[in-house]
Every structure is written in C-alpha cells, then in structure tokens.
Amino acid sequence: MSLTGVPLIVVAVLVTTLTIAATWWLWSRYGRWRLVSRVVGVLLAETLTVFTVGLVVNRVEQFYPSWQALAGNTGTTVVAAAGHAGRIDGMVHGHGAAALPWRPASLSAWRLVATPVVVVPSGYLARRSVTFPAVLSLVDAGRDGAAAVRAAKRVATVSVVVAPSAGTTAAALATLPASLDEDVRTMTHGWAIVATARQAALAVRLIRSTPSRFGALVLVEDSATARPPHDRPGGEVAVAVVRPAPRHGIKAPGVPPGTAALTGSGSRAWTTAVEWAAGECPPPLAAPVQLPPTYVAAGKPRRP
Amino acid sequence: MTLDGTGIVVLGAVAVAGTAVLLAVLWDRVGPLSRAGIAAGSVLSVAMTAGLQLNRMTEAYPSWDTLPGVHAAGASEPRSPTVAAITPLPAKSGGSTVLSVRVAGKASGLTLPMYVYLPPGYDRDPRERFPVLEAAHGYPGSPRTWFRRLDAQSYLDREIAAGRMAPTVVLFPYQTPKQLLDTECTNLANGPQAETFLTEDVPAYARAYLRVRTDRAGWGLIGYSAGGYCATNLLLRHPGQYAAAASLSGFDQPGIKVGDGTENTANNDSWRLTHLPQPAVALYLAWAADDTPTRRASLRLARLARAPLAVTTAVLAHGGHSDAAWQEMEAPAFDWLSDNLARPAG
Numbered sequence: 001m002s003l004t005g006v007p008l009i010v011v012a013v014l015v016t017t018l019t020i021a022a023t024w025w026l027w028s029r030y031g032r033w034r035l036v037s038r039v040v041g042v043l044l045a046e047t048l049t050v051f052t053v054g055l056v057v058n059r060v061e062q063f064y065p066s067w068q069a070l071a072g073n074t075g076t077t078v079v080a081a082a083g084h085a086g087r088i089d090g091m092v093h094g095h096g097a098a099a100l101p102w103r104p105a106s107l108s109a110w111r112l113v114a115t116p117v118v119v120v121p122s123g124y125l126a127r128r129s130v131t132f133p134a135v136l137s138l139v140d141a142g143r144d145g146a147a148a149v150r151a152a153k154r155v156a157t158v159s160v161v162v163a164p165s166a167g168t169t170a171a172a173l174a175t176l177p178a179s180l181d182e183d184v185r186t187m188t189h190g191w192a193i194v195a196t197a198r199q200a201a202l203a204v205r206l207i208r209s210t211p212s213r214f215g216a217l218v219l220v221e222d223s224a225t226a227r228p229p230h231d232r233p234g235g236e237v238a239v240a241v242v243r244p245a246p247r248h249g250i251k252a253p254g255v256p257p258g259t260a261a262l263t264g265s266g267s268r269a270w271t272t273a274v275e276w277a278a279g280e281c282p283p284p285l286a287a288p289v290q291l292p293p294t295y296v297a298a299g300k301p302r303r304p
Numbered sequence: 305m306t307l308d309g310t311g312i313v314v315l316g317a318v319a320v321a322g323t324a325v326l327l328a329v330l331w332d333r334v335g336p337l338s339r340a341g342i343a344a345g346s347v348l349s350v351a352m353t354a355g356l357q358l359n360r361m362t363e364a365y366p367s368w369d370t371l372p373g374v375h376a377a378g379a380s381e382p383r384s385p386t387v388a389a390i391t392p393l394p395a396k397s398g399g400s401t402v403l404s405v406r407v408a409g410k411a412s413g414l415t416l417p418m419y420v421y422l423p424p425g426y427d428r429d430p431r432e433r434f435p436v437l438e439a440a441h442g443y444p445g446s447p448r449t450w451f452r453r454l455d456a457q458s459y460l461d462r463e464i465a466a467g468r469m470a471p472t473v474v475l476f477p478y479q480t481p482k483q484l485l486d487t488e489c490t491n492l493a494n495g496p497q498a499e500t501f502l503t504e505d506v507p508a509y510a511r512a513y514l515r516v517r518t519d520r521a522g523w524g525l526i527g528y529s530a531g532g533y534c535a536t537n538l539l540l541r542h543p544g545q546y547a548a549a550a551s552l553s554g555f556d557q558p559g560i561k562v563g564d565g566t567e568n569t570a571n572n573d574s575w576r577l578t579h580l581p582q583p584a585v586a587l588y589l590a591w592a593a594d595d596t597p598t599r600r601a602s603l604r605l606a607r608l609a610r611a612p613l614a615v616t617t618a619v620l621a622h623g624g625h626s627d628a629a630w631q632e633m634e635a636p637a638f639d640w641l642s643d644n645l646a647r648p649a650g
Contacts, residue, residue, distance in 0.1 A: 027331075038328035039321075046320065046350045064624045065594040072628035074592065075621030078636055130467065187643065189586075189614075211584065211612045215521060215547075215646075235584030235612045236543060238521055280521050283647035286467035288639030291590060291618035291632070 003067050004059045012055055016048040078289040083129045086184040088118065097122045097153035102160065104179040111167040113141035118184060119152035119159040121284075133281035134158045134186045135274055136176070136214075138199035141165070144220070147267035148194070154271065155278035157192075158184050170205035177213050187285075192216035192277035194270070200229055207233035216280035218242060218262075218273040227253045238280050242273045308359060308366050308452065316353030323349045361627075363452050364444035364483050399424030400461050402451070405513075407477065409505030412497040416478040418506065419447045420514065421457060423464055423471035433515050435522040435645045437474045437638075438506060438538075440531030443486045447476035453627045454528070459634045468635075469642040473516050477506050479534065486560050489534035490571050493563025502534075503542050521646035525549035526637060528630045532598070533558060533573075536587060536605065540576050543583030548644035550588040550637035552630050556601040574601075577608035584612035586644040590633045592623040616640060 001008050023041025030037060057063075064070040092098050102118040121132065134157055137148040141163040152159030160180055164173070180186055191214045195203035200219050207214045216238040219228060224246040232239055239258065244265035246252045255261045264272035305311050323346035331339060359365050403420040423434065439456070441449050450456040456474070463469035479498050480487045487498035507523070510516050517523070523546045527535035532554020539549035556573040569575050587609070589602040602617065609615040618636060623629030 035328045038331070039324050042324040042327055042346065043321065046324070046346070050350065050354050062596060062625060064626060065596070066622055066624065068622050069592070069594065069624035069626055069628070072623075072626070074623035074629055074632045076619075076623070076632060078632065190644070190646075212614050236520065236547065237584075238519065278647075279649045280519075280646050282643055282645060283470040285470070285639070285643055288468050288643060289463075289635050290639075291620065291636050 003055075003070060004062065004065055009052065009055050009059065012048065012052040016045065016052050019048055020045045076291060078291055081287040081290050083131065083287040084185065085128070086182075086186075088120075088183050089125065089128075089185070092120055092125050095123060095126060098124070099149050099153065102180075102183065104183060106175050106179055109172050110162075110176065111165050111169075111172065113163040113165045114145070116163075117145070117149055117161045118180070119149055119161065120184065121153075121156045121158065123156075124158075124185075127284070127286075129286045130284045131185045131187050131287070132156070132158045132284045133190045133192070133278075134160065134177070134180060134184075135277045135281070136191060136193045137161045137270075137274070138193065138195040138203055139163050140196050140198055144196060144270060147270040148274070150267060151270040151274035155274055156284055157278045157281055158186050159274070164199060164202055168202065170202055170209050173202070173206055174209045177210060187282060189213055190215050190282040192218065192280055194218045194220060194273045194277050197221050197226060197229075201231070204229075204231055204233045207235075207237055211235055216240075216277050218277045220269050220273050224252050225250065228255050228259060232256065232259075240273070240276050242269045242276075244269070307356075307368050307371070308363055308448070310360070313353065313356050313360055316349065316356050319349040320346070320353055361453070362442075362444045363446045363449040366446050366448040366452075370446075370483065400457060400464075401426070402457060405509070407501075407505055407509045409501045410508070411504040412501035414481055414496060414498070414501045414505070416481060416501065417447075418478065418509075419451070419476035421460060421474035421476070422514075423473065424461065425471055426473070426515070429650060430515070432648050432650045433517045433522075434471055434473045434648045435524070435642070436510055436514075436516045437472055437524050437526055437641060438502065439474055439476045440479060440489060440502075440525065440527030440534035440538075441476070442527075442529030442531050443488070444484065445529075445531075446483065447478060450476050454630055454634060456634065459631075460638060463635055463638045463642075468639045470645075470647055472642060472645075473510070473514055475506055475510060477502060479531075486530065488530055488558035488560050488562075488571075489538060490558060490560075490562050490566070495563065499538065499541075503538060503545060507545070517646060517649055519646070520545050521547050522649070523547060524641045524645050526552070526641060527554060528552040528633075529554065529598075529625065530559075536573050536589075537571060539585050539587060540573055540583060541570070543585045546585065547646075548586040548588070548641055550590070550641055551602070552590050552633045552637060553592065553595055553598040553625055554589070554602070555598060556605050574604050574608060577605065577610075577613070582610050582613040586614045586616070588616045588618070588637055588640045588644075590618040590620070590637060592620040592625070592629045594622040595625045595629070598625065 026037040099117050099119045102116045139145050139148050148161045193203045218240045221243040224244045228241040240260035242262045242264045245263045262272050327342050401422040407418050408415045479489050481496050489498050491497045491499045525535035532551035535549040536551045539546050558567050591598045591602045606615050
C-alpha cells in the first residue's frame with residue numbers, strides 16, 4: 001500500500017474513527033479495568049489522529065513519496081568517479097615538475113612552428129587519482145617558450161606551451177584541449193590561457209570557440225605603454241594584462257574595466273602571468289564522488 | 305534543555321501520557337468544566353509534542369531565544385525581531401571550526417546571525433585566501449539545519465581531507481528575520497530585503513572579517529529545497545558575483561508572492577532562461593526521482609539551459625524531499641562546486 005495513496009489514508013481514518021468509538025464505548029464499562037482501557041484508548045486515538053494528519057500532509061507535500069524514502073533509503077550510493085591515466089604518465093619520471101615534448105595525433109592540423117611542450121607539476125606522478133587544471137601558453141616562436149616552460153614548472157597545474165604560426169586557426173586549435181585530456185590527467189574545464197600580444201586575437205577566438213573550457217586569459221605585453229586590446233573573450237572570463245613597469249615619469253595607459261593590471265618584464269612577466277592564471281583555475285582535485293547522471297533531452301549535462 | 309533536542313520531545317510525550325492518565329482517573333471525580341479542561345490539556349499536549357518534533361526535524365526554531373518575544377540575557381547587540389541568536393555548535397574533531405557571528409547589513413538593513421565554517425588549516429598561512437560557498441537553508445528551517453540534520457561539517461571535513469574538495473570557507477546565513485516569513489532569498493516588496501542581505505551584506509562581512517577570495521571565480525552557492533531555489537536564482541541574477549551553484553531538490557520559482565509580480569518573471573528561473581540571455585555560470589541540479597515537484601522543476605531548468613550556461617544533473621533513485629536525500633547529495637555537490645571554483649590563493 002502506497003505511503004501517499006488514498007487507500008492508506010482511508011484505512012487510517014477508519015481505524016482512528018473506530019478507535020475513538022471503541023474508547024467512548026468502553027469509557028464507563030468493565031469496572032476498575034476501565035482506567036486501563038481509557039488510557040490505552042486515549043493514547044491510541046491521539047497517536048492515530050497525528051498519524052492520519054501526517055499522512056494527509058505528506059500526500060499533499062510529497063515529503064516522503066514512498067516507504068523507502070520514509071526509512072531514509074535513497075536507493076543510491078555515491079561512487080568515486082573513475083580517474084583516467086594520462087598516456088604520457090609513463091614518460092614522467094621523478095617527483096619534480098617535468099617538461100616533455102608532446103606529439104598528439106592532431107598535431108599537424110594545428111600548424112605550429114615547433115613541437116608543443118607539456119609541463120606536469122611537481123607530484124604529478126605520485127598523485128595518480130588527481131586531475132589538474134591546465135594553462136595553455138601561446139608564445140611567439142623562438143622568443144618566450146623557455147620562459148613559459150620555466151614559469152609553468154612553478155605552479156600546480158598542467159601546462160602546454162604552444163608556438164602558433166600565421167596559419168594556426170582557433171578552429172583547428174580547438175581540438176587541443178580534448179587531445180590533452182587524453183594524454184594528461186587534466187580537468188575538462190577551468191583552464192586558463194596566457195598569450196603574448198601577438199597571439200591575443202587567437203586566444204580570444206579560441207576561448208569563444210570553446211566557451212566552457214576556459215575561465216581566464218592573461219596577456220603578456222612587451223611594452224609598459226601597450227594598450228590592452230578591448231576585444232575581450234566575453235562571458236565571465238577573468239582577464240589580466242602583464243606589462244613592464246613604466247619608466248619614471250611615464251604613465252601606463254589604463255586597462256579596460258574588469259581587467260587586472262599586473263607588472264613584470266622578461267621571464268618575470270611569464271612567471272607573473274602563469275601564476276595569476278593558475279590562481280584562477282580550480283585546484284588539483286582527487287576524483288570526486290558522484291551520483292548517477294541522468295539523461296536530459298535538450299540540456300547537455302557536462303558530466304555527472 | 306534545548307528547544308530542538310530529543311529530550312524536550314520525550315518530555316512532551318510524557319506530558320501526553322500524563323494528561324491521558326489524568327483524563328482516565330479524574331473523569332468520574334470532577335465536574336464537566338474540569339473534564340473539559342483536562343481534555344483540552346490533553347489535546348494541547350499532543351499538538352505541542354507534534355510541533356516540537358516538527359521543529360526538531362526542521363530546526364526552524366533552534367533555540368529558546370529564537371522564539372518570538374524571548375530574548376537572550378546579556379545580549380547587547382541590536383537584534384532582529386525574532387531571529388535573535390544563534391547557538392554555538394560543539395567542536396568536531398575534523399580540524400575545522402564553526403563560528404557563530406552576527407552580520408549587520410548596511411545595504412539591506414537586516415542584522416542576522418550566521419554560522420561560518422572555517423576549513424582545517426585556515427590559520428596555517430595568513431596570506432592564503434579561500435574560496436567561499438554561501439549555503440541556503442530550506443523553509444521552514446534555519447542555518448542550524450545544515451549541521452543538526454544534514455551533518456554539513458562532517459561532509460565538508462571528509463571531502464576536504466580526501467582531497468576531493470579544496471579548503472573552502474562556507475557561510476550559513478539566515479534568509480529571513482522571522483522564522484516563519486518565507487522570503488525565498490528575494491527582496492520582498494515592503495518586506496525584508498533578503499536578496500540584498502545575501503548578495504551584498506554577507507559578502508561584505510566575509511571580505512571584511514575572513515580571509516576569502518574576493519573575485520567571482522572563488523564564490524559559489526549551495527542550497528536544499530527552498531534554499532536550492534535560492535542558490536539557482538541568486539546565481540542567475542548575480543553572475544558577476546558567483547561562478548557556480550548547486551541546487552539540491554530545488555525549485556525554479558519561489559512559490560510565494562514577492563509583492564511586485566517578479567515571482568512570474570525576474571525571480572522565476574524558467575522564465576529567465578527563456579526570456580533573458582543565459583549567463584556563463586555553472587549550475588548543478590540534483591533531485592530524487594520520486595520527488596515530483598523538484599524533478600519537474602529541475603528538468604525544466606536543464607532543458608532550457610544553453611551555452612554558456614553549463615548544467616550538470618544528478619538523480620537519486622528515490623528519497624523524496626527529505627534529509628536522507630540531501631545528505632546523499634551533499635558530498636557530490638561539494639566536490640562539484642570545488643571543481644568549478646577557483647583554488648585558494650596564497
């Protein structure tokens with residue numbers, strides 16, 4: 001019999017009514033035993049009345065739709081999500097941060113100037129159940145790669161340092177995050193991009209083409225008087241610009257509203273930029289516990 | 305004796321039994337007026353005991369001085385009409401701390417108590433700034449429900465210790481100055497400005513007195529039942545302030561009259577997703593499959609969601625609209641929130 005069904009309420013009302021009637025009928029009968037029947041009858045009637053009212057309220061509000069729910073049984077157990085091993089895990093040695101050349105299958109489509117470098121943070125190998133956010137550094141060929149790799153080794157994120165060519169498009173590079181997910185234990189969201197001024201437009205287009213992937217953008221400018229581009233990635237992406245400190249007497253131009261202005265030059269600019277970007281990312285986290293996902297027709301659940 | 309404890313319910317049950325015995329024994333010895341008095345006492349004791357048990361289940365009135373007209377002795381701070389005090393929670397062994405504070409809201413004009421969960425290691429590095437969650441309770445309910453009925457401190461301690469959640473400061477504010485006035489975290493026309501309190505005054509307090517991140521990437525919301533609606537609604541209405549929210553058995557509309565008709569428009573989340581641009585935020589919707597109202601509301605929201613709004617869904621096989629269901633949802637929701645918020649910044 002259903003906890004919220006009419007039959008149970010009907011039975012409860014009948015039993016309550018009968019109990020009240022029986023208590024009334026027995027009230028002055030059976031001599032000294034009547035005290036016992038009175039007490040038992042009153043308590044039973046009161047309990048059944050409360051129970052019946054509770055059933056009606058529960059039917060209306062559906063707090064406990066089933067006996068299982070009433071017993072606290074949810075029929076569901078949270079489970080630890082299955083972590084995936086990165087394909088390059090076997091290439092990482094030691095406990096420190098490591099930089100490795102990365103040659104995924106889709107590399108040629110990206111039309112890069114040089115082979116990308118993946119940097120895994122200190123402790124990556126030891127923390128096998130942990131997934132990491134990623135910082136994508138878009139550098140100018142032959143200039144900033146080494147500084148970007150050095151900076152990447154200082155933070156607790158996975159990093160990939162990429163030198164695009166003039167032929168690199170955001171549409172082609174949009175496959176990079178998923179490729180990295182397969183090879184390294186990275187999160188599928190909460191990434192950040194650090195880009196030089198020349199790569200800024202590509203970075204903005206890449207963020208727009210994969211809106212749920214990136215949460216922060218840092219632009220590394222060469223000049224203290226550089227005016228940051230007003231073309232922002234949109235959404236709620238956090239934006240910062242790193243510029244050298246202006247010389248005495250020179251005032252740096254303002255930055256667009258909502259943009260963080262940071263100071264640094266040379267390799268220090270990359271350290272500042274990558275550290276700020278990493279700070280905007282989620283922390284490295286062990287595989288979460290999850291509930292079973294559900295299929296929703298029009299919405300697209302990202303993950304359970 | 306606490307107002308929300310088992311002891312007072314047992315005492316109520318004893319009173320029920322006592323009045324039943326009195327009724328049985330004195331019925332033949334007293335006049336009609338006394339009989340009526342004892343019978344009324346009997347009914348009253350049953351009603352009061354049922355009420356006390358309901359209060360124990362919802363924590364609507366967690367302590368004596370939250371009752372209307374009762375004031376704590378020695379209190380000197382200005383107090384709200386009925387939400388007068390917040391009872392300190394006993395220490396737990398997980399290394400975390402729960403503070404009882406009072407938020408004097410300049411923007412809303414509300415002064416309300418709040419619990420603050422400080423994660424293990426909060427005092428380790430004075431430069432560290434933590435991500436923050438605001439946790440909304442259901443109706444009827446109070447911030448204490450999170451601790452007494454949903455064991456939030458233990459779940460937070462466990463998820464943080466397991467590395468599935470970053471150390472996070474969690475704020476448990478009141479959403480109303482009167483326990484039985486349901487604000488649904490909105491600014492009621494000619495009533496309490498709960499939304500302003502929760503989105504301006506509470507964050508201002510946290511920034512002033514706690515080591516927390518101040519950017520939106522570090523702020524999230526969570527709530528169960530009516531609090532689930534609060535979490536979703538405040539996230540959609542303030543995307544520049546919060547990055548993610550988790551709604552546990554939440555609704556898509558307030559179910560009250562806000563007073564300006566916005567329960568059908570700007571405070572109706574299905575309406576918002578249909579008629580307004582969707583913000584770039586992350587929303588977690590969990591419900592029990594047999595909880596029909598919140599299942600329908602959550603499915604409506606999930607089906608209306610479009611990029612850049614990212615929706616994640618999770619379902620219990622059953623469990624209804626109950627503490628057991630929310631307890632099952634807590635750990636996955638906390639993990640998901642941490643996964644969608646920025647890390648502690650040092």
